Amino acid sequence: xxxxxxxxxxxxxxxxxxxxxxxxxxxxxxxxxxxxxxxxxxxxxxxxxxxxxxxxxxxxxxxxxxxxxxxxxxxxxxxxxxxxxxxxxxxxxxxxxxxxxxxxxxxxxxxxxxxxxxxxxxxxxxxxxxxxxxxxxxxxxxxxxxxxxxxxxxxxxxxxxxxxxxxxxxxxxxxxxxxxxxxxxxxxxxxxxxxxxxxxxxxxxxxxxxxxxxxxxxxxxxxxxxxxxxxxxxxxxxxxxxxxxxxxxxxxxxxxxxxxxxxxxxxxxxxxxxxxxxxxxxxxxxxxxxxxxxxxxxxxxxxxxxxxxxxxxxxxxxxxxxxxxxxxxxxxxxxxxxxxxxxxxxxxxxxxxxxxxxxxxxx
Amino acid sequence: xxxxxxxxxxxxxxxxxxxxxxxxxxxxxxxxxxxxxxxxxxxxxxxxxxxxxxxxxxxxxxxxxxxxxxxxxxxxxxxxxxxxxxxxxxxxxxxxxxxxxxxxxxxxxxxxxxxxxxxxxxxxxxxxxxxxxxxxxxxxxxxxxxxxxxxxxxxxxxxxxxxxxxxxxxxxxxxxxxxxxxxxxxxxxxxxxxxxxxxxxxxxxxxxxxxxxxxxxxxxxxxxxxxxxxxxxxxxxxxxxxxxxxxxxxxxxxxxxxxxxxxxxxxxxxxxxxxxxxxxxxxxxxxxxxxxxxxxxxxxxxxxxxxxxxxxxxxxxxxxxxxxxxxxxxxxxxxxxxxxxxxxxxxxxxxxxxxxxxxxxxx
Numbered sequence: 144x145x146x147x148x149x150x151x152x153x154x155x156x157x158x159x160x161x162x163x164x165x166x167x168x169x170x171x172x173x174x175x176x177x178x179x180x181x182x183x184x185x186x187x188x189x190x191x192x193x194x195x196x197x198x199x200x201x202x203x204x205x206x207x208x209x210x211x212x213x214x215x216x217x218x219x220x221x222x223x224x225x226x227x228x229x230x231x232x233x234x235x236x237x238x239x240x241x242x243x244x245x246x247x248x249x250x251x252x253x254x255x256x257x258x259x260x261x262x263x264x265x266x267x268x269x270x271x272x273x274x275x276x277x278x279x280x281x282x283x284x285x286x287x288x289x290x291x292x293x294x295x296x297x298x299x300x301x302x303x304x305x306x307x308x309x310x311x312x313x314x315x316x317x318x319x320x321x322x323x324x325x326x327x328x329x330x331x332x333x334x335x336x337x338x339x340x341x342x343x344x345x346x347x348x349x350x351x352x353x354x355x356x357x358x359x360x361x362x363x364x365x366x367x368x369x370x371x372x373x374x375x376x377x378x379x380x381x382x383x384x385x386x387x388x389x390x391x392x393x394x395x396x397x398x399x400x401x402x403x404x405x406x407x408x409x410x411x412x413x414x415x416x417x418x419x420x421x422x423x424x425x426x427x428x429x430x431x432x433x434x435x436x437x438x439x440x441x442x443x444x445x446x447x448x449x450x451x452x453x454x455x456x457x458x459x460x461x462x463x464x465x466x467x468x469x470x471x472x473x474x475x476x477x478x479x480x481x482x483x484x485x486x487x488x489x490x491x492x493x494x495x496x497x498x499x500x501x502x503x504x505x506x
Numbered sequence: 507x508x509x510x511x512x513x514x515x516x517x518x519x520x521x522x523x524x525x526x527x528x529x530x531x532x533x534x535x536x537x538x539x540x541x542x543x544x545x546x547x548x549x550x551x552x553x554x555x556x557x558x559x560x561x562x563x564x565x566x567x568x569x570x571x572x573x574x575x576x577x578x579x580x581x582x583x584x585x586x587x588x589x590x591x592x593x594x595x596x597x598x599x600x601x602x603x604x605x606x607x608x609x610x611x612x613x614x615x616x617x618x619x620x621x622x623x624x625x626x627x628x629x630x631x632x633x634x635x636x637x638x639x640x641x642x643x644x645x646x647x648x649x650x651x652x653x654x655x656x657x658x659x660x661x662x663x664x665x666x667x668x669x670x671x672x673x674x675x676x677x678x679x680x681x682x683x684x685x686x687x688x689x690x691x692x693x694x695x696x697x698x699x700x701x702x703x704x705x706x707x708x709x710x711x712x713x714x715x716x717x718x719x720x721x722x723x724x725x726x727x728x729x730x731x732x733x734x735x736x737x738x739x740x741x742x743x744x745x746x747x748x749x750x751x752x753x754x755x756x757x758x759x760x761x762x763x764x765x766x767x768x769x770x771x772x773x774x775x776x777x778x779x780x781x782x783x784x785x786x787x788x789x790x791x792x793x794x795x796x797x798x799x800x801x802x803x804x805x806x807x808x809x810x811x812x813x814x815x816x817x818x819x820x821x822x823x824x825x826x827x828x829x830x831x832x833x834x835x836x837x838x839x840x841x842x843x844x845x846x847x848x849x850x851x852x853x854x855x856x857x858x859x860x861x862x863x864x865x866x867x868x869x
Contacts, residue, residue: 220787220788220789222617222787223616223617224587224616224617224618225617225618225787225788227788227789253586253587253616254585254586254587254588254620255587255588255618255620257617257618257783259788282749282750282754294808294811295805295808295817295818296817296818297810297811297814297817298808298809298810298811298814298817299808299809299810299811299812300808300809302804302805302808303805310743310746312746312749320745320746320749322739322742322743322745322746323742324736324738324739324742324743328736354811372735372736372739373687373691373735373736373739373740375687375820376685376687376735376736377736378820379685379686379687379820379821380685380687382683382685382801382805382819382820383673383675383683383685383820385801386675386683386798386801387645390789390794390797390798390801391645391785391788391789391794392788392789393789393793393797396797396801396804397801397804397805398804420620422754424583424585424588425583425588425590425622425754425755426583426590426753426754426755426756430756431753431754434753434756434759435749435753438745438748438749438753438759438760441665441759441760441761442658442665442666442745442760445657445658445661445662445663445665446661446662446663447660447661447662448657448660448661448662448717449662451660451661454658454659454660454661455658455659456745457738457741457742457745457746458742
């Protein structure tokens, strides 16, 4: 794709338009806004595979009635520091927002909070939810199942999702340390992005439907499989996440978790797992934050391999992207902006407001 | 190494001799026994890289006074469901045993228990501690830091341990599902084992001290570095474990964590993190266990890749090893048995008892 096929769009315009898109499709304004903010946050962090590229499919599923516009979120079981939450087939962001708030509240009062949520949908980036804990002087953890995409080692069929995991740790002056990983070699979103750009993917990411290596996104997306990172390691981590997000809450697992792209008959049945750990229960938070700074500095001071000028902490590159994109705007493919404009016209968003998406310079 | 250089040793003989070895080197009998049991459990599971191969270095450090024979374990900070434990520089197994018991007790009374332990030593396999939770109808988690072994991505010096993580989940009729992974492509123990067998290691495991690829265990152990699994993923997970095991408890991290093989001047300063999650707080445990069985069956039923006859769940191969080795005995290299015999003679264990190690058939 040439540079001229991309727009720079201000994050505020993106949030405004996406909020309206969800709201005009029946989602209560507050829920529409938090969903839009979560998606745009991914674009701001440079994780565009999990950003507004997902808005179209969310809208389609809302329109088809496969995702509830006004879900009935219910606490199924609750203790001082645990909750099983039924998401009522609402947008994943709506469910996750309430779930992570509950986890933080539990940790505020009882040191640790765990919320396992079922009957939900795609929740965007795991790190968006994990990092919600940081301002409360807590460590945040978020994980989700996703539909089966990967074979177990030596298997020849998709049986397990490349379930994402994020763990976020607050710092003082340096950026927070944020792990956010899919349990495949790469996330499916990166394959979708390559497809949207018309590019091939590198060796080793995935196999086709026959279990054979391929570089073509179409062959991966059409019945092929992503590979677990580190073989049994990524497989094991993904299986544990399946259990925390789909078994612990009496939710769905395995083939009962459905693809939002392929299945328009049944709810996706996604489950999530959230945890907040209150630093105060272990250590003075200010001391913890300063020690994390020291840890980060220790890591930054690693001698570089030839040709490398800087070592980054987990999540640091994304945090730097965020700062830059907040100022300069998010870079989006023209095809994606066109799609958002079409959805906007469909629900009667004014041309004037939609033009905000295309008024930035071509990047 | 030829087959004739290996003994089959009964696990009970191994536990008895190792218990005596530790006890005769000043460790209270109960602590000596639990340490021996933990090491032999690794051998029983076929994880011989973390088994009695470590007894020699433990003994050497006890003799040199770098590990405390009778540590003063102290609870530094405690809430309803969290503990910061100072291990008093005791054997890692002694510290971990108390820490995991505390985590389980907290989870019994308050749904979730977390214990972060500092001033400890090598704790063997992470899964040994995580699986302690299973009989209590809990999910168990165990992690540890280890001395810096890996460079961060693009780095040219060791800055981060290949910190292990285990998460164990109980099942009903099938084996429990047990993730146990080091955050490097492989564990250092596998390099040590290759060295003890005089074998090279496969491509991609590690680099030498110049950051160049090598297959020679000696070059890896002599200033080289293991590589993180999945690049930024293994690096990120290892960094988070560093923080949970070395920062959260005001313990040691980075270059303040020392090698038990290279540094005989200072305590190793190892830290651990343990968690127990009470199933009852979320779901009826019997239902959970049955659902895990269904999950395992679903995975076992995956079509196999050509030439493969069976799909395994995480931890299943190790559990099958355990059952077999419990009956048939543990296979150990002759050189390792000879070393144990030498240590035994050093502290006056009778020849009759030491002969138990070599009375099994050569394997």
